[in-house]
Amino acid sequence: MxxxxxxxxxxxxxxxxxxxxxRSGISRASKTLRNLDWFEVGAVxxxxxxGRIAHYQVGLKVGFRLEETDSGTGDLPG
Amino acid sequence: MxxxxxxxxxxxxxxxxxxxxxRSGISRASKTLRNLDWFEVGAVxxxxxxGRIAHYQVGLKVGFRLEETDSGTGDLPG
Amino acid sequence: MxxxxxxxxxxxxxxxxxxxxxRSGISRASKTLRNLDWFEVGAVxxxxxxGRIAHYQVGLKVGFRLEETDSGTGDLPG
Amino acid sequence: MxxxxxxxxxxxxxxxxxxxxxRSGISRASKTLRNLDWFEVGAVxxxxxxGRIAHYQVGLKVGFRLEETDSGTGDLPG
Amino acid sequence: MxxxxxxxxxxxxxxxxxxxxxRSGISRASKTLRNLDWFEVGAVxxxxxxGRIAHYQVGLKVGFRLEETDSGTGDLPG
Amino acid sequence: MxxxxxxxxxxxxxxxxxxxxxRSGISRASKTLRNLDWFEVGAVxxxxxxGRIAHYQVGLKVGFRLEETDSGTGDLPG
Amino acid sequence: MxxxxxxxxxxxxxxxxxxxxxRSGISRASKTLRNLDWFEVGAVxxxxxxGRIAHYQVGLKVGFRLEETDSGTGDLPG
Amino acid sequence: MxxxxxxxxxxxxxxxxxxxxxRSGISRASKTLRNLDWFEVGAVxxxxxxGRIAHYQVGLKVGFRLEETDSGTGDLPG
Amino acid sequence: MxxxxxxxxxxxxxxxxxxxxxRSGISRASKTLRNLDWFEVGAVxxxxxxGRIAHYQVGLKVGFRLEETDSGTGDLPG
Amino acid sequence: MxxxxxxxxxxxxxxxxxxxxxRSGISRASKTLRNLDWFEVGAVxxxxxxGRIAHYQVGLKVGFRLEETDSGTGDLPG
Amino acid sequence: MxxxxxxxxxxxxxxxxxxxxxRSGISRASKTLRNLDWFEVGAVxxxxxxGRIAHYQVGLKVGFRLEETDSGTGDLPG
Amino acid sequence: MxxxxxxxxxxxxxxxxxxxxxRSGISRASKTLRNLDWFEVGAVxxxxxxGRIAHYQVGLKVGFRLEETDSGTGDLPG
Structure with a gap:
């Protein structure tokens, strides 16, 4: 299969x-996406x-398994 | 935060x-996505x-802030 | 236009x-996305x-035309 | 086919x-190449x-359909 | 040498x-270019x-040895 | 030489x-750098x-010829 | 762990x-390497x-798990 | 503007x-550059x-806003 | 030399x-390779x-000096 | 212009x-192409x-100015 | 430290x-920059x-150690 | 085959x-690897x-044909 x-x-x-x-990005994504499986770090x-770092921003690709019946609920917008 | x-x-x-x-791409995206924040141009x-250019196509990555309560409404398909 | x-x-x-x-990826995407138009192969x-290949995984970017009225139905999650 | x-x-x-x-590059290419189909912008x-821009130079890849009988006439040099 | x-x-x-x-691309190129030596696959x-793949398009770089006397005959256009 | x-x-x-x-970036650079010679566009x-583009930001590499006697005056900071 | x-x-x-x-490359690697886990296709x-393809050559990165006691036996040369 | x-x-x-x-790199840069605005991590x-890591070296691009009157004081060398 | x-x-x-x-990867490599000299981080x-990160995987290139007499002992497999 | x-x-x-x-590649190209202007080195x-280097192969992109009247003579094949 | x-x-x-x-580029850089440490070749x-090479141009990134007290003297412009 | x-x-x-x-890198590799076939230059x-170049370091990928019976002798470490 x-x-x-x-x-x-x-x-x-x-x-x-x-x-x-x-961790913050993965945590937010997991609130609305099921079956999160892996991530890959992009631009940091x-x-x-x-003169000091105010905040870090880390680009992430996040992969998750589609269920056969997924059709648009529980989505991140965009 | x-x-x-x-x-x-x-x-x-x-x-x-x-x-x-x-501009056309950003304008279309703004119709269904809230909190658009930035864009980056990819392939042109x-x-x-x-023998003449019929139309231009510009790849764009568009970033927007997720609200804590976003859960899949007001989305672009896909 | x-x-x-x-x-x-x-x-x-x-x-x-x-x-x-x-083919498998395109077939799955076509179940929930309208107007699929093109794809591009990424990482294989x-x-x-x-000692044998158990399965192949092929990254795909899939493009589809947005209708003027699209607003978040019939979406892939994420 | x-x-x-x-x-x-x-x-x-x-x-x-x-x-x-x-536009200038596409226009020049169309003088000697038939069936121009698409272009992609490279280095700008x-x-x-x-202290002022004297001229812009834009790298372009230009694609065109080969006819079955094409054999080297109507070519750009090189 | x-x-x-x-x-x-x-x-x-x-x-x-x-x-x-x-194979189709190499076959077409071999009709009008002598001494084809190697190829490399680019974008797929x-x-x-x-909802189904209508056709595949594979970018190919094709290398061939120039003869000392080559001067523009038997060329692919462009 | x-x-x-x-x-x-x-x-x-x-x-x-x-x-x-x-043009704006080149113009600013030309105020404090002598002998500007070429530029190359990076990220756009x-x-x-x-929902509207507030401003564009274009990364530019700008090249200029060093004079034999240059030693740090008339510089852009950094 | x-x-x-x-x-x-x-x-x-x-x-x-x-x-x-x-498949040919993975098969050869599996003869002398234990614990092969994944592969990634590079240049094709x-x-x-x-005028015909004599052979295909596919670059592959092959990953395998190191055992705590591995120390250089059962290796591919190089 | x-x-x-x-x-x-x-x-x-x-x-x-x-x-x-x-942090160490940003801190050093902030000693001699005004208006530091953002950074991007390159090679790590x-x-x-x-057999132990003696030190980490992180490539950083650091961006800062040029003032209209900047003319080469308060600079990092090079 | x-x-x-x-x-x-x-x-x-x-x-x-x-x-x-x-650190974990460098530590493992140092068990079987002599003269480790530098590393470079690849994909993270x-x-x-x-919904939580189970483990991180960091690609590393590790360089070490070959001794004139090295001939295949003390090797990592592969 | x-x-x-x-x-x-x-x-x-x-x-x-x-x-x-x-030098060898540029020299060969100059035999059949007019107005050679610049080159850029690619893969080496x-x-x-x-156990010894039998020959070096250097990929080169070579640029030349098209004359308004160029139409396919004096060409490199391909 | x-x-x-x-x-x-x-x-x-x-x-x-x-x-x-x-060598020419490094030599010029060493006239006005202290503590040059390494270089990396970019575009050639x-x-x-x-029909002959008039001159070679080699892009170079040159790294040098900042002293704690460096503040903008002895700089290359730009 | x-x-x-x-x-x-x-x-x-x-x-x-x-x-x-x-040449130095290829020469060293040929002391312990059989059937060296090709190389490709990476980072220089x-x-x-x-203020003078103390030494050059050239990254090289070196390819060699595996014999059917190779199993870990005559290896470079690592």
Whole structure:
């Protein structure tokens, strides 16, 4: 049997660290997407205020398994 | 507090110019997505008919802030 | 008139071949997305069990035309 | 039936704008190539003289359909 | 002695499979180019009609050895 | 004789268009750098406010010829 | 507990097809490497003789789990 | 009004962690550059001594807003 | 005198963090390879279970100096 | 006035060195193409026989200015 | 203790060879920058006049260690 | 019959030139690997001491044909 996966792209952010931005993004995604399976880190960026890092922003591709009956409920917008 | 952003990929098109294809794509996305925040231009392509450019097609990644309560309404399909 | 397209990213899989994984992914996407127009193959990966390929996984970007009235029904989740 | 396309690479230039350099390149290519079908924009560069942009140079890949009988007439050199 | 090779870019297409699109493109190129030596696969794309793959399009770079006396006959256009 | 060139990276912005953001960045650079010679466009991004493009931001690499006697005056910071 | 994986790069070849070149490379690797876990396809190339594809060559990264006690036996050379 | 930004490339290092190397680099840059606005992480490398990580080195692009009157004071060398 | 270095590719994993996955991979490699000199981080991925990150996987290229007499002992498999 | 340039891709080879392969390729191209203007080096490869480099192969993109009246004479094949 | 490095981008040129263009660029940079530590070669290009290479241009990233007290003297412009 | 090739990554170095670093790396690899077939140049880097190039370091992928009976002798470590 052949599963199909869907890949969605998000940006997690954190005032603390790169790892925390990753966890924050995954945590938010898991609130509205079922069957989250894997992630891959993309661009790591951040903003600086007054010479200090104000927050980290980490691009993430998140993959999850589509169920045969999925049809648009429980979605992230976009 | 840590916002999470969603990145969606679209292709805007125009018979006029690259800039117009960008604006057209953003305009269409804004009809059904809230909190659009930024975009990034990807591939710029187009079709040629009778030796002239028939239309421009511009790949765009569009980012928008997820609200804590977003759960799949007001979405672009896909 | 300027159409806007939406690009969604999926991973098709198959125990048989690369081509079958492509077809499987497109077939699944077509169940819930209207106006599928084109695809582009990304990463081609797979898993190995007992020294043999257990299944192929093919990343696919799938483009489809947005209708003026699309607003979030008939969507793939995510 | 399976068409084959040929992709040729050119650089269009203009003293006016990026869009004008694209149009200029396509226009020149259409003088000697039949069946131009699509283009894709590559590197966008330019030269500066006296602190102002002297001209824009836009790399373009241009695709056109090969006819079954094409054999080297009506070609761009190179 | 130092040979020089020429690299030309084509797009082979097929309604059947990726492999068939590769073979189709090489076959077409061999009708008008001598001394074809190697190929490399680039982008693999395709079009979808009614939820099924209508045709595959495979970008190919094709290399062939230039003879010392080659001067523009037997060419692919462009 | 062998010239050496220096490449500096800037981001030009504009509320109007991509071309205007390019011109704006080059214009600013030319105020404090001598011998500007060429530019290359990198990432094209922008911000969206209320569903409309608020400004375009275009990454630019700008090259200029170093004079034998250059030693740090008339510089862009950084 | 944290596993470490090793990634080795091979090129599988076949006179038949891309898929066959993938299977051929994995099959050869499995003769001397334990615990093969996944693969990823890289460059797809081939040689042409007399206007026909003589053989396909497919670059593959192959990953396998290192056992705690692995120390250099059962290795592919290089 | 159109701001212009300058992007400078640095490598931050740390004996502790990737995050610490990022912070260390930003901190050093903020000593001599005004208006630091954002950063982007590039290559993450490090050196190993006696089988342990001796230090992490993180490539960073750092962007800052140019003031209209900037003319080369308060600069990082190079 | 000219040293030659060898680059081997591994994937370190951890249930804790990206940094811990890097350290774990380097630590494992140092058990069987002499003269480890540097590393470079590649893809950062991970798996998700029940909406939480189950483990991080970090691709690493690890370089080490070849001794003149190295001939295949003390090797990582593959 | 806006010139258009054509970019052709060749592979120069040499038994001696990388530089000699570049010169050899440019020299061959100049025999049949007018108005050669610039080149850019791509992949640098080579073959090994009996543990020694048998020849170097250097991919080159070569640009030349199209004359308004060019129509397919004096061409490299392909 | 954590050093920070600065990376500056230059283009060295030479009428003789690629290696000479590298050396020429490094030599020029060392006249005004202290503590040069490493370089990395980027794009290798050149200009052609009358069918022969008129000069080579080699893009270089040059890294150097920032001293704690560096504040903008002895700089390359830009 | 289908050969399988193995690709190993090394870094050759030289105090003299880029070409010499390539030859040095290939020469070292040929001492312990049989059937070396081809190489491809990757990153070209180097170190600078007292404003002069102290040594060049050239990344190389080296391919060689696996014999049916290869099982881990005559290997480069790693």
């Amino acid at each position: 052949s599963h199909t996966y869907r890949v969605t792209e998000i940006v997690g952010s954190s005032t603390e660290s790169v790892d925390d931005a990753i 960026r951040g903003h600086i205020e007054n | 840590s916002h999470t952003y969603r990145v969606t990929e679209i292709v805007g098109s125009s018979t006029e110019s690259v800039d117009d294809a960008i 392509r187009g079709h040629i008919e009778n | 300027s159409h806007t397209y939406r690009v969604t990213e999926i991973v098709g899989s198959s125990t048989e071949s690369v081509d079958d994984a492509i 990966r797979g898993h190995i069990e007992n | 399976s068409h084959t396309y040929r992709v040729t690479e050119i650089v269009g230039s203009s003293t006016e704008s990026v869009d004008d350099a694209i 560069r330019g030269h500066i003289e006296n | 130092s040979h020089t090779y020429r690299v030309t870019e084509i797009v082979g297409s097929s309604t059947e499979s990726v492999d068939d699109a590769i 794309r395709g079009h979808i009609e009614n | 062998s010239h050496t060139y220096r490449v500096t990276e800037i981001v030009g912005s504009s509320t109007e268009s991509v071309d205007d953001a390019i 991004r922008g911000h969206i406010e209320n | 944290s596993h470490t994986y090793r990634v080795t790069e091979i090129v599988g070849s076949s006179t038949e097809s891309v898929d066959d070149a993938i 190339r081939g040689h042409i003789e007399n | 159109s701001h212009t930004y300058r992007v400078t490339e640095i490598v931050g290092s740390s004996t502790e962690s990737v995050d610490d190397a990022i 490398r490090g050196h190993i001594e006696n | 000219s040293h030659t270095y060898r680059v081997t590719e591994i994937v370190g994993s951890s249930t804790e963090s990206v940094d811990d996955a890097i 991925r991970g798996h998700i279970e029940n | 806006s010139h258009t340039y054509r970019v052709t891709e060749i592979v120069g080879s040499s038994t001696e060195s990388v530089d000699d392969a570049i 490869r080579g073959h090994i026989e009996n | 954590s050093h920070t490095y600065r990376v500056t981008e230059i283009v060295g040129s030479s009428t003789e060879s690629v290696d000479d263009a590298i 290009r050149g200009h052609i006049e009358n | 289908s050969h399988t090739y193995r690709v190993t990554e090394i870094v050759g170095s030289s105090t003299e030139s880029v070409d010499d670093a390539i 880097r180097g170190h600078i001491e007292n």
